[in-house]
Amino acid sequence: MLTASEKRIIRALQIDLEVRAQPFLPLAESLGLSETELLAAIRDLMARGYIRRFGATIRHRISGFDANAMVAWAVPPSEINRVGQILAGYREVTHCYERQITGNWPYNLFTMIHARTQSECQEMAQRMAELTGIKDYELLFSDVELKKTTMRYFRDHAEDTGELPPADTKTINPH
Amino acid sequence: MNQKNNEPGTEALDDLDRAILNEIQVHFPIVSRPYAEVGQRLGLSETEVLARVQRLHDQGIIRRIGANFNSRKLGYTSTLCTAEVPEAQMEQFVQVVNRYAGVTHNYLRRHRYNIWFTLIAPSTERIEQILTEISAQTGIKEIYSLPARQIFKIQADFPL
Numbered sequence: 001m002l003t004a005s006e007k008r009i010i011r012a013l014q015i016d017l018e019v020r021a022q023p024f025l026p027l028a029e030s031l032g033l034s035e036t037e038l039l040a041a042i043r044d045l046m047a048r049g050y051i052r053r054f055g056a057t058i059r060h061r062i063s064g065f066d067a068n069a070m071v072a073w074a075v076p077p078s079e080i081n082r083v084g085q086i087l088a089g090y091r092e093v094t095h096c097y098e099r100q101i102t103g104n105w106p107y108n109l110f111t112m113i114h115a116r117t118q119s120e121c122q123e124m125a126q127r128m129a130e131l132t133g134i135k136d137y138e139l140l141f142s143d144v145e146l147k148k149t150t151m152r153y154f155r156d157h158a159e160d161t162g163e164l165p166p167a168d169t170k171t172i173n174p175h
Numbered sequence: 176m177n178q179k180n181n182e183p184g185t186e187a188l189d190d191l192d193r194a195i196l197n198e199i200q201v202h203f204p205i206v207s208r209p210y211a212e213v214g215q216r217l218g219l220s221e222t223e224v225l226a227r228v229q230r231l232h233d234q235g236i237i238r239r240i241g242a243n244f245n246s247r248k249l250g251y252t253s254t255l256c257t258a259e260v261p262e263a264q265m266e267q268f269v270q271v272v273n274r275y276a277g278v279t280h281n282y283l284r285r286h287r288y289n290i291w292f293t294l295i296a297p298s299t300e301r302i303e304q305i306l307t308e309i310s311a312q313t314g315i316k317e318i319y320s321l322p323a324r325q326i327f328k329i330q331a332d333f334p335l
Contacts, residue, residue, distance in 0.1 A: 017241050024205075051244055098183065098323065102321060143285055148279040151244070
């Protein structure tokens, strides 16, 4: 369980840390904590698994992997663990999830794959299909990033009413 | 359409940039002067590390420096949603969907199911409610929610 003070810290940690010699100091001051107390609290939230990762988020394209695709696979339930583990083992796969299927969507295993070009993505998916024996899959390339932001947890107005876009929302008009 | 052309490429990075980025992606020091410690690991001064990080941030190569949370552990529910949105309704649909703070990613993809967005909310009920609201406001009746049943891999960092 999280204390009220920890929730306040989590709320404050959802910012982009200022680039300066002591980046945690202004944050600690805004919370009425010493820098040492804040650092200890962050380490504790990491140790308990509330913070998955602390650090810089880099644009994927910079890493030389210019193309990415979401690949959705139709995997028989009895094989999901075997196939999920194989695909998760690829360095080029950053996300691998089993998802509930619904309606007309029969693909239950989702991977994000990264490569230099879109045709390399296609070739990689083909090789993955041969290796796993899962031949029923779809590649979905993204045409436009319509929104990419980070979640604001424990906001003062906890209810997300769809009324106010968060300040750092990047919206690109698709037209 | 694609933003790619406006973005700096790999050629903008030298070996020291790469080394710094690899350090602060995964091993960002949770200490009073993190850039001094990164400098120590790499044999650079704090001033040099700071100048480079500032430049990489200004160039947009670093999107953000901060905490990434385990939403499930914080008591939130998340899901991936998809819908088949006709071209004529696209602009309005995107506008309605993107107004929700819980919609953190939204992509137009080349597929019959062309809209894919992630939605995070304090409860499953709230997720269903938001999807009902979006349907009511846009007239797009079928929005599929595909919550994760199992995570095999999630890797936000990427070796450079």
